[in-house]
Amino acid sequence: MQSTIDPAEVAKFEAMAAEWWDPTGKFKPLHMMNPCRLDYVTTQIAAEFARDLTGPAPFEGLRILDIGCGGGLLSEPMARLGATVVGADAAEGNIKTASVHAEQMGLEIDYRCTMAEALVDEGETFDVVMAMEIVEHVADPQTFLTACQQLLKPGGLMLSSTINRNPKSFMVAIVGAEHVMRWLPKGTHEWSKFITPDELQAMTAETGLRNVDRKGFVFNPITWSWSISDRDLSVNYVTASVKPGA
Amino acid sequence: MDNPVSEVQNRRMTHDADILIVGGGLNGPALGLALGDAGFTVTIIDALPAGARGEDAFDGRGYALALASQRLLKAIGVWSAVGDHAQPLLDIRISDGRAGEGPGPFVLEFDHAEIDEGPMGFMVEDRFLSRALLDNVRAHPKVTLLDGETVVAQKVGPASVTLTLGSGKTLTGSMVVGCDGRRSGTAERAAIGRWGHDYGQTSLVCAIDHALPHNGVAHQFFMPPGPLAILPLPGNQSSIVWTETHEDAARIQALSDAEYLEVLRPRFGDFLGEISLAGKRFTYPLNLTVANSFVADRLALVGDAAHGMHPIAGQGLNAGLKDVGALAEVLTLAKRRGEDFGRIDVLERYQEWRRFDVTSMVTMTEATNRLFSNDNPILRGVREIGLGVVNAMPGLRRGFIREAAGLTGDLPKLLQGRQI
Numbered sequence: 001m002q003s004t005i006d007p008a009e010v011a012k013f014e015a016m017a018a019e020w021w022d023p024t025g026k027f028k029p030l031h032m033m034n035p036c037r038l039d040y041v042t043t044q045i046a047a048e049f050a051r052d053l054t055g056p057a058p059f060e061g062l063r064i065l066d067i068g069c070g071g072g073l074l075s076e077p078m079a080r081l082g083a084t085v086v087g088a089d090a091a092e093g094n095i096k097t098a099s100v101h102a103e104q105m106g107l108e109i110d111y112r113c114t115m116a117e118a119l120v121d122e123g124e125t126f127d128v129v130m131a132m133e134i135v136e137h138v139a140d141p142q143t144f145l146t147a148c149q150q151l152l153k154p155g156g157l158m159l160s161s162t163i164n165r166n167p168k169s170f171m172v173a174i175v176g177a178e179h180v181m182r183w184l185p186k187g188t189h190e191w192s193k194f195i196t197p198d199e200l201q202a203m204t205a206e207t208g209l210r211n212v213d214r215k216g217f218v219f220n221p222i223t224w225s226w227s228i229s230d231r232d233l234s235v236n237y238v239t240a241s242v243k244p245g246a
Numbered sequence: 247m248d249n250p251v252s253e254v255q256n257r258r259m260t261h262d263a264d265i266l267i268v269g270g271g272l273n274g275p276a277l278g279l280a281l282g283d284a285g286f287t288v289t290i291i292d293a294l295p296a297g298a299r300g301e302d303a304f305d306g307r308g309y310a311l312a313l314a315s316q317r318l319l320k321a322i323g324v325w326s327a328v329g330d331h332a333q334p335l336l337d338i339r340i341s342d343g344r345a346g347e348g349p350g351p352f353v354l355e356f357d358h359a360e361i362d363e364g365p366m367g368f369m370v371e372d373r374f375l376s377r378a379l380l381d382n383v384r385a386h387p388k389v390t391l392l393d394g395e396t397v398v399a400q401k402v403g404p405a406s407v408t409l410t411l412g413s414g415k416t417l418t419g420s421m422v423v424g425c426d427g428r429r430s431g432t433a434e435r436a437a438i439g440r441w442g443h444d445y446g447q448t449s450l451v452c453a454i455d456h457a458l459p460h461n462g463v464a465h466q467f468f469m470p471p472g473p474l475a476i477l478p479l480p481g482n483q484s485s486i487v488w489t490e491t492h493e494d495a496a497r498i499q500a501l502s503d504a505e506y507l508e509v510l511r512p513r514f515g516d517f518l519g520e521i522s523l524a525g526k527r528f529t530y531p532l533n534l535t536v537a538n539s540f541v542a543d544r545l546a547l548v549g550d551a552a553h554g555m556h557p558i559a560g561q562g563l564n565a566g567l568k569d570v571g572a573l574a575e576v577l578t579l580a581k582r583r584g585e586d587f588g589r590i591d592v593l594e595r596y597q598e599w600r601r602f603d604v605t606s607m608v609t610m611t612e613a614t615n616r617l618f619s620n621d622n623p624i625l626r627g628v629r630e631i632g633l634g635v636v637n638a639m640p641g642l643r644r645g646f647i648r649e650a651a652g653l654t655g656d657l658p659k660l661l662q663g664r665q666i
Contacts, residue, residue, distance in 0.1 A: 023591035031591055038583035053582045056285055077584025104404040105586065 010100065016093065017101040020071030029183040030073055030133075036217055036226035037132060037238070038077055041159055044213065044240050045128055048157045057082030065126040065151060067116055068134030072098035072109065078130075079107045086126070087111040088119065116147035125153045132238075135162040135200065136193045142203050149207035154245035158209055161217070161238035165194035169235045172219075197233050201241075209241035262417045263289040263390065264587075265577070266409055268397055268432045269425030270294060272309075273549035273566040275379035275391075277423060279322040280574035282388035284666060286581065289417060290383065291409070293426075295394040300377030306453040306525025307372035308485035310335065310464065310477050312564040316368050317663035318571050319375075327378035333480045334358075334365035336462035365462075369477050369485065400435045407544045407588070421544040421588030423573070425566075428535050430551035436542045442535035442554070447472050448495035451528040452506075453485050457519030460484055467513070474513055483524055488513065492531065499529050536608060540600060541593035546573055553604045561607055571658030572599045578666045603655055 023031045042053055051058040060082035066075040069087030071094060079085045079102070087109055089095050095113040102109045129148045138144040148158055163173050170191050177183045195203075201211045216229040217236035265281055267274045270292025278288045292299075311319070311332075319325040338356040358365045383389050392411075399410040400422060409417045424432025433440070449472075460478040467474045472489025479485055488510070490498060498509050503523050511521065535554040540547050549566030576596045580587040659666050 023589070035580075035583060035585065038585065042583055054285070076586070079584075080586070081584040106405055 009096065013093075013096040013100045014104075016097040017071065017104070020073075020097055021101055027071065027073075029177065030070075032224075033217060033219075033226050033236070034073055036228060037074070037161065040215060040217075040228055040238055041074065041130065041132075042077075042081065044159060045157060048242065049127065053081075059083035062127045063125075064128040064130065065119070065124075067129060067131050067148065068137070069098060069111065070094050072101055072111070074130060074132060075109050075111070076102060076105060076107055079109050083128075085109045086119075086124070088114050088116070090115050116144055116151065120147050120150045124151060126151055126156060127153055128157045128159070131158070131160045133161055135160055135195060136189060141195060141200075142206065145203050146207045149204075149209050149243060152209075152243040154243055156243045158204065158241045158243070159238065160200065160204070160241075161236065162200065163189065163194045163236055164234055165191065165196055166234060169194055172235045197237050197239065200239055204239065204241045208243070210244055211239060211241045213240040214238065261406060261419050263287045263419045264421075265289075266291065266407065266417055266419040266422045267425055268409075268422060269427065269551070270299065270380075270391065270393065271425065271427070271549075272375060272379060272563060273570055274423075274425035275383045276318070276322060276324070276567060277425060277548060277570045277574060278389045278391075279324065279379070279382055279386060280318075280570060280660060280666075281577065282386045283322065284574065284578040284581070285388070286577070287388050287390075289390045289392060289419070291395050291397060291411065291417075292391065292393045293396045298393075300373050300375075300380055302373070304371055304373060304453065304525045306485070307451060307528060308453065308477060308479055309370050309372065309375065309563050310367055311370055312367045312561075313365065314657060314661040315564045315567040318567050318658075318660045321660045321663055321665060322382070324375075324378045324382055327381065328370055328374050329368075331374040331480060332368040332370045333478050334462055335367045335369060335464050335478070336365055338366060338464045338466070340466045340468070342468050369464075369479050371479065397431060397435075400432065402436075402542075402544050405586070405588075419588075420586070421546065421593075424545065424547045424551040425549055426551050428533070428550045428554035430537070430547060432545065433537050433547055433551055436545050438542060438547070439538045440535050441538060442533055445532040445534070446491060447489050447532045448492050449487055449489050449530045449532055450495055450498060451485070451487050451530065452510075452526070453479065453483060453524040454510075454518075454521045455524045456482050456484060456521045458482070458517070460518060469513065476518075484518070486510065489532065495529055499527060503527075534608065534612070536604070540597040541590065543590045543593075544588040546593050546596060548573060552600070553608065555608060565604065565607060568603065568658065568661060569596075569600055571660040572596055574660060575658045575666050599656065599658075 019025050020027055045051065045062070046053050046058060049062060058081055059078060062083045064078050064083045064085050066078065066085060066087045069075050069089045072087055075085045075087035075098065087098055090113070092113045095111045099111045102111070129151050131148055135141050135144065152158060163169055174189055174191055178186045178188055197214050201214065204211055214233060215238055216231070216233040217226055217238060218229045218232050219226050264286040265288050267278050267288060267290045270290055274290050274292070278290045281288050316325060319328060336358050356366065383391050396412040397409050398412050401408045406418050406420060407422045409422060411417065422432060424430045426432050459482055462478055464478060465476040474488035475486070477485040477487070498506060501509065506527065507521065507523060533554065537547050537552050540552045548569040550562065552569060553565065555562055555565065573596045576592065576599065577587045580592045585592055
């Protein structure tokens, strides 16, 4: 890891890392959802690249980009499974926070404060590009997804998760999560930027990717846990697509 | 094109083992094997020196393994060495009794023929189970056993736990599991408090040879001082567990073998013919001790360390093996997702899984013990009606049989005999 952090700032980012990684803290909703997201991500990658998740370091040799990596909640598990991980985030604070935490965990992850388009310009390519909970935050989803497609090697796998746009998702993701439960700061999401699964898959197809799967992430308020659903994509969902020409 | 990090090793921190297990009794080795099979590296720290467990001669201690526990032992590869020495439990008879009178009029009978899964469980001697577990541990490439070592300090860091041993050696792992019994030092060092109380009773344990065959039938008599269980071992041998007040138990334990037998004999009558002692005599003071939390950051408690219970229903080891199955499954799934498996939010999944089961067991055990361990004629009437009602209703009885076999609840995969 490149140590670009000013020693005076380390304590601050350690505190931020502690906050990002506190399962009961500010990022609790992400932590609760993470096992479910990881189940999907790991299963898809293992299927695409014929890896055995029960064996040691199953993702060894795979180069994975976690775009919009935040504090590294997905980057770290991928590194632990043996992948070579680049975590990218436009927010410098996130990159420093994630770097400090990876250091504490003894994980080698290449965190960079950059954006998808810049990585394309640098000629970077990956076996897997993960754009989880990010599409709803970018300025122009089609441009962003095109950049992701360009970052994939032929035969590479693109995973995107976001939030559907309908009255239910408005109630759940904005009224429920931001206003009632206060899980997320108010203004975290803008409902008009939510995308339906059909719209997202039309856009990924437009970039030249072949859509291979889509599933819902469903929160059960009784068991207080998330699960993967084949049918219920009404709020949170994820798609998988492959770049042809392996 | 250059990939700047592709040449470097992405895991820099190395631990002595992924998981450190404190305690080399039964749960510790069973958990070690289940985790080793799942690809974790494990170090088990046992306070007893090598050779102290699983001695050659029968010492009189045995376990009533529920069917689900037997399936777990099968799944971790231990059963093949134990099965030949195990006695299937075909029938359980429960009755109310008073010394000198034999069983009361209402006998509650659970026959394994009423459920499809086979025998309700197996009686296994401690020496065969301990030896099989330790033999497998020693042969397992992922599991290391350190015997004759005690833990004197434990320190939790952001990504690891460090144990300091009595010998001065230190060990680091991603997490520690306390399988170290009712007075768990692992729990104490983590400042996890306990709740519970003394029952004012002591269990007396011995094995007997008897003239007549037991036909695979286990008996439980509810006597005023406490329950007496006769559990069939292979051949014409049975394990006896009976409970008396602390004072009476101390007095009986101090008697000669012949006098001891004279006290024991009238308590269950003569249906097994002439009896004599086989092996040693043991006493276990009974107390309930439940940890205030089963987990902390990078720490989990298993078996008696989490919940030491009155052994009235023989559920101590069975409950411990359920913990083993649940914890192994939670950790294995977390590892396959790439999660940091020692983190508190991962370990809380184990606690959530086991909490309901343990709470209902503690409640049942408390209630059963208080209802049965007395000579109050009103309560005695209620008991007899209760036992009679259960006996008259096949559906209810099948429910109890499946409960005794450990087949109820949200069972971990290993206890269904499946791999994780």
